[in-house]
Amino acid sequence: MSEASLYQAFSTVLKRDLTLAYRTRTEMVNPMLFFIIVISLFPLAVSPDPKVLQSLAPGVIWVAALLATLLSLDSMFRSDFDDGALEQMLLSVHPVSVLVLGKVLAHWLVTGIPLLLLAPLLAVLLHMPSDSIPALMTTLALGGPILSLVGAIGVALTVGLRRGGVLLSLLILPLYIPVLIFAANAVSNAAAGLAIAGQLYFLGALLALALTLAPIATAAALRISLR
């Protein structure tokens, strides 16, 4: 089984998921709308005063991004589980973790990137200083894939359940905490003009860890859920 066919299977899964997402692109918009609405609630709930919003902004944007990803996670395996495509994936010659990596990458491209592109607009909504926006984008670029990778483990564990949605957030949110802490702090430090290299390195380390271990755990979880 040559490596070329493994890459080919990986890219087929990726292309298939992207075409599927494109064919049902109205669903792609939901996480983005959720992201915008949740953030626009805060000025109404707390206060429109720029100084207050500025201090809140990094945390609010990151919590909203986290919840938006959580909402969109369910679609990763749900449709494949219902029509049997997930079984075919488990019965493929290739290692399941590589195929899962393809699906997670597709999920991140479909939901992570739009959140990333929306972030500057929302940073302006919350009066964030312009020099902290690059930091926000970097943390979303580094943190986004971690959210998808770790989220995939939770989705794989709850895919067989009838009402797995709420349970999914209970399983996954505690695992999101390190990413949230370092990312939100990096953005607020950048707003205050402090150095943020340390936080970004840590996010990079978390990404490397998630990239290597998460697909294997997800593959094991899928094999167990489909038993």
Added chain:
Amino acid sequence: MTEFFHMGGYAFFVWTSYGLATIILIANVILPIQRKKEILNTLKRRLRREQS
């Protein structure tokens, strides 16, 4: 003796902690005992029904 219960003014905090601890620890002992009785009873009933 009352001075002991007074706990140097922190009586409420110390005794609530120890009280809660006792409740939780004892509850986790009683629950399995009840569960064992319940299991044995259902098994007895099932066996009697099977044999009859």
Added chain:
Amino acid sequence: MWLFFHKLGSPKYFYDLSGKFLPWFGGLTLILMLLGSYWGLVVAPADYQQGDSYRIIYIHVPAAWMSLFVYIVMASAGAIGLIWKMKMADVVASCSAPLGAAFTFLALVTGSLWGKPMWGTYWVWDARLTSELILLFLYLGFMGLEAAIDDKRTAANACAVLALVGVVNIPIIHYSVEWWNTLHQGSTVARVDKPAMDVNMLIPLLIMWFAFMFYYGTTLFMRARNEVLYRERDTAWVKEMVTE
């Protein structure tokens, strides 16, 4: 050792073995608990700074330690169940979860009760208490997943994966919370480092630590034996035992 480990896999062998140990563990737990509490509450001198409120550590510290220890036991039992497909390992993991959650809850409440006299408020986003709270969420997630899956073996395997993922994340979460805590709380709250513990204060802590360990052993055996009885209810030895 390997034969023992393998024999432990058979439910009946575990049931008989734990039956022998249970009275000893129970008795030891009771003695150690009483001795430790008496020593901690009466004999140990008052703390020069916190007065008598520090005596809560004889519950808080062992409970906090047990909450972490039980999670590690759950993760390793889950791994054994996954890799060698040992039914008993799944039983140990699923019986440990509620106990671990109880220890975590106890550590949280006693921590906040201890915090009130020391910091003035019931809840402080202190590094240890926050990690303890997140650990409680991990336990609740574990028990939630186990309750949600009908088939017992699938539930055990799924929870094993979750526990392994959790145990990898615990140090990361703890480090992040510590780092986050020094960031915000560092300056305001004077770090209360442990006062040089007078030996009379330290001994009850060790006794309570052993008491909690034996307590965990006792209640785990009790729950596991119930689970074995339930799962092996169709086997001859259980039926014969029931009709005695």
Added chain:
Amino acid sequence: MPLTDRFPSQSQMPESTPDKSTPGLTVKGLTCARDDRVLFKNLDFRLEPGQALQIEGPNGSGKTTMLRILCGLTLPTEGEVLWNGLAIEDNRAEYMGAMDFIGHAHGIKKELTPMENLQVAMAMANTRPEQSLEAVLEKVGLRGFEDVPAITLSAGQCRRVALGRLLLSKSLLWILDEPFTALDVQGQAQIESMLVNHVEQGGMVILTSHHPLALKDGMLKIINLRP
């Protein structure tokens, strides 16, 4: 199944090489109980190339569960399934390459066209078929429907696309769960002839169906899962 899903690379041959003395599928002492309701007990049979196995039984007698055990998706309570003399967990890559499973949920994505579905299946099975995809689709009676989104196809047509996948992959063993459902009379004849000549050319088929297969007696085994 070890948690870490090792990449079964070329160099890592399974411990004992599959001896050719017991080719095909061997099942030993297979037992399956679903929460203390025993579905079947101590099943032993062997299936060699050039043979078909038909599993009959009332609804709920565990037919589908047995198929899922044979293809490695579900674990039996007791017993083991061997492929070429080796347990299927040990030589997963070889078994997955040699076996194709079409369950009740046949794994055809509604949003994709039959062509795209077959391309994905081809990448999963890592094979380069001799015949073109159009020829395969024509063989299963889907001429003219190659580029129509599968959502507009009838259940029978989607089932044909799934069965078309069998022609694509060069797998030796076909495991099919009620392959004739939703097929019209003409479709059933086409699929039956496909199965028959697959067995005659030395292939193996395991299926659950009450549809009689025109096979010489030496080549057809029947198992009845009476309650």
